[in-house]
Amino acid sequence: MMLEVLDLDSGAARTTEDIFTGVSHPMPTGRIFGGQVLAQAIIAADRTTGDDRVPHSMHGYFLRPGDATRGLTLSVDRIHDGRSFSTRRTQAYQEGVPIFSMIASFEHEDPGLDHQAAPPAGITAPEDLVAASSVHPLSRRLLADSPIEVVHAEGGIYDGADGEPVAAQNVWMRTRRPIGDDPALHRAVLAYMSDLTIQESVLRAHGVAWSHPGLKVASLDHAMWWHRAARVDDWLLYAQESPSARGGRGLATGRIFTREGALVASVAQEIMVRVPTAG
Numbered sequence: 001m002m003l004e005v006l007d008l009d010s011g012a013a014r015t016t017e018d019i020f021t022g023v024s025h026p027m028p029t030g031r032i033f034g035g036q037v038l039a040q041a042i043i044a045a046d047r048t049t050g051d052d053r054v055p056h057s058m059h060g061y062f063l064r065p066g067d068a069t070r071g072l073t074l075s076v077d078r079i080h081d082g083r084s085f086s087t088r089r090t091q092a093y094q095e096g097v098p099i100f101s102m103i104a105s106f107e108h109e110d111p112g113l114d115h116q117a118a119p120p121a122g123i124t125a126p127e128d129l130v131a132a133s134s135v136h137p138l139s140r141r142l143l144a145d146s147p148i149e150v151v152h153a154e155g156g157i158y159d160g161a162d163g164e165p166v167a168a169q170n171v172w173m174r175t176r177r178p179i180g181d182d183p184a185l186h187r188a189v190l191a192y193m194s195d196l197t198i199q200e201s202v203l204r205a206h207g208v209a210w211s212h213p214g215l216k217v218a219s220l221d222h223a224m225w226w227h228r229a230a231r232v233d234d235w236l237l238y239a240q241e242s243p244s245a246r247g248g249r250g251l252a253t254g255r256i257f258t259r260e261g262a263l264v265a266s267v268a269q270e271i272m273v274r275v276p277t278a279g
Helices: 034-046 137-142 183-194 200-204
Strands: 018-022 054-062 072-081 085-094 097-107 148-152 168-175 216-226 236-246 249-258 263-274
Touching: 018 034, 034 054, 034 072, 034 085, 034 097, 034 183, 034 216, 054 183, 168 200, 183 216, 183 236, 183 249, 183 263, 200 236, 200 249, 200 263
Parallel strands: none
Antiparallel strands: 018 072, 054 097, 054 216, 072 085, 085 097, 148 168, 168 236, 216 263, 236 249, 249 263
């Protein structure tokens, strides 16, 4: 189902922009999963660039909740094409109203400086973690047939946040099935996956579980930088932390590594978080 959702249609309709249409996952909440729109926006923008250009960064804002029962229209504005970089603005619409807006940059990769941060040490391998935690409860609640397998190294926080509050966690992720060899699809699915669980470092910092009565969480914006190629149908380690929360907002950052330790991507997201206090 995920691959069908990411297979956008390109009709004959044109304005000054490239127009694509897509559909959404059926969702128990009725709202579109943010990572889906991220991935669709990247795919739409990627289709307007040359084969020699790959996305290296994106910055997006979630403007309105999307309705998962309705289709989407994505418009791509070809802002700039230079010798090394191309810039695209993608907006996702429903019923003529924008629900998501993104600017992404694509690069013709050239040789250059190369270094990276080290992955966190001592993280238990996904196969060795408790089998019951292999499906993240929130993912199971949000996606009736989740295409992503998620394993928490420190245990999930759906029913409770055990232990001392800490503003960090480590999560293993991969697609449940092989998705072929198209690098553009792997990059888009990585964006899809980057919206899963990153909010939890904010909640863990305060010992708040997803099941906390009246808890409200919504993604406000999302930024991502692709560093190196990787397969999303192999295990990836998502190291997440929250440097700050204040004023009903929390900032979460993440680094995604291959199992061998290569830094694949960096992510940042700010969320709205409302935690009711006992009367």
